[in-house]
Amino acid sequence: MDFDLVIQGPLDKTSIDQIDQLSHQFNNIIVSHWSENDSSLLSNIQSKNVIICNQPTPDLQNTVGVMKDSTLFYSISSTFYGLQRCKSKYVIKMRSDEFYENLSPLKEKLIQNDTKLVFGNIFAKAWQHSYFHIGDHLFTSKLDTLLDTYSLLYNAYYGSGNGDIAKYPWLTQGHPSKNTAESILAIAFICSNHEINNNTKNKTYTELFLDNFDVIDINLLGRYVACWKHAGIKYTPDRNRFVWNVKEVGDMV
Numbered sequence: 466m467d468f469d470l471v472i473q474g475p476l477d478k479t480s481i482d483q484i485d486q487l488s489h490q491f492n493n494i495i496v497s498h499w500s501e502n503d504s505s506l507l508s509n510i511q512s513k514n515v516i517i518c519n520q521p522t523p524d525l526q527n528t529v530g531v532m533k534d535s536t537l538f539y540s541i542s543s544t545f546y547g548l549q550r551c552k553s554k555y556v557i558k559m560r561s562d563e564f565y566e567n568l569s570p571l572k573e574k575l576i577q578n579d580t581k582l583v584f585g586n587i588f589a590k591a592w593q594h595s596y597f598h599i600g601d602h603l604f605t606s607k608l609d610t611l612l613d614t615y616s617l618l619y620n621a622y623y624g625s626g627n628g629d630i631a632k633y634p635w636l637t638q639g640h641p642s643k644n645t646a647e648s649i650l651a652i653a654f655i656c657s658n659h660e661i662n663n664n665t666k667n668k669t670y671t672e673l674f675l676d677n678f679d680v681i682d683i684n685l686l687g688r689y690v691a692c693w694k695h696a697g698i699k700y701t702p703d704r705n706r707f708v709w710n711v712k713e714v715g716d717m718v
Contacts, residue, residue, distance in 0.1 A: 466572050467554040469493045469608070471547035473540065474561035476502040479690050481510070483564045488512035490568055491557075497547030498561065516550050528622050537646045538622050540601070545615040548608065555579070557605040562694065565603060566687030574681050575605045580661045581676075582606040582654050585683045587691050587700070588647070589711040592718050596670060597651035599678060602691065606654070613657035618649070651678065671718045680714045683707060 470491045472480050476498045484494055493514050496507070500519040507517060523542045525531060531538045544558055555575060557568055565571075565585075575583045585603035592598075655677050668676070683689055684702065691700040691707055700707040711717055 466576065467492065468572055468605075469495060469551040469553040469556050470568075471495045471497060471544060471551065471556055471558045472561050473497045473543040473547050473558060475499055476504070476506045477561040478506060479564050479692075480559065480561045481506055483566075484510050484515060485512050486566075487568075488514055492553045493551065495547045495550045496561075497543045497550070499543070518546055518550050520546055523623070531622050535646070537649070540646070541615060541618045541622065545619045548612050548615055551608050554608060555605060556608045556611055558603065558611070560602050560692070562692045563602060563690055565683065565689045565691075568686060570685045571603070571605055571681050574679055578679070579607060580610075580658065581679050582610075582651075582658075583679045583681060585686075585691075586680050586709050586711045587683055587707055588693075589680055589709065589717060590647075591710065591716065595645055595648055597648040597674060598645055598717075599647050599651045600680070601647045601650050603683065610654070610658050610660070613659075614650070614654045617657055618653050654678075674718055675714060678714055680711060680717070682709075682712050 468491050470487065470493070472494065476496075484496075488494060491514065493516055494512070495516045495518065498519050499522040501522055502519070520542070523538055525538060528538050548556060555572070557571060559565065571583060571585070575581065582599070583605050584600040587600050587602050589600040590598040655673055658677055661676055683691060684707065688702060692698070693700070698705060
């Protein structure tokens with residue numbers, strides 16, 4: 466299958482130490498991190514299909530419409546730069562502080578309908594909590610659609626130094642208390658997914674969601690480390706095993 470992997474965020478041994486074991490599952494692995502990170506952490510990687518890119522940590526004071534204590538734009542920026550180095554038709558995005566041993570079930574779920582974004586169910590929430598609250602830790606889709614999605618997000622919040630946030634009122638509706646990073650990503654994906662969204666005016670929110678997204682239980686992906694960073698919790702299959710009510714996309718709506 467024609468997949469690249471983007472590992473985004475500050476360099477972290479959780480993902481770095483597993484890159485050689487993951488490399489056979491991908492055409493390329495792109496590590497997108499901050500230039501201030503300790504690059505010596507990368508020195509033991511043996512795989513030849515690894516691409517390293519870095520950029521300075523974004524200054525949130527130069528963003529528009531982003532809470533200054535939020536990590537949203539950090540994620541947008543490191544993912545966007547990583548996607549620009551991808552070469553394959555499909556991309557899996559993974560956080561640098563996490564690891565999933567077998568990503569084949571995620572790939573297979575996408576191939577069933579490759580117009581969608583398929584996300585891991587970690588922190589995916591039902592609509593009673595928040596509309597469009599997908600999981601944003603781990604997901605996969607077509608490269609071209611993800612590039613459009615992250616270009617939209619990057620330019621909305623930063624752009625050429627001024628930001629284009631006024632062009633996207635849906636990003637700021639209820640901001641900052643109601644819109645979550647997950648729902649913002651989901652709506653940006655819908656806006657960018659021209660392949661199936663040429664006519665959205667007559668579709669309900671539920672129809673748009675089901676048209677564009679699918680979900681997979683991370684417990685199907687072999688060994689893993691998943692994180693709730695703010696709470697300092699790590700989930701693994703044998704300790705703090707991650708169990709979530711969302712197993713199928715229909716569980717959310």
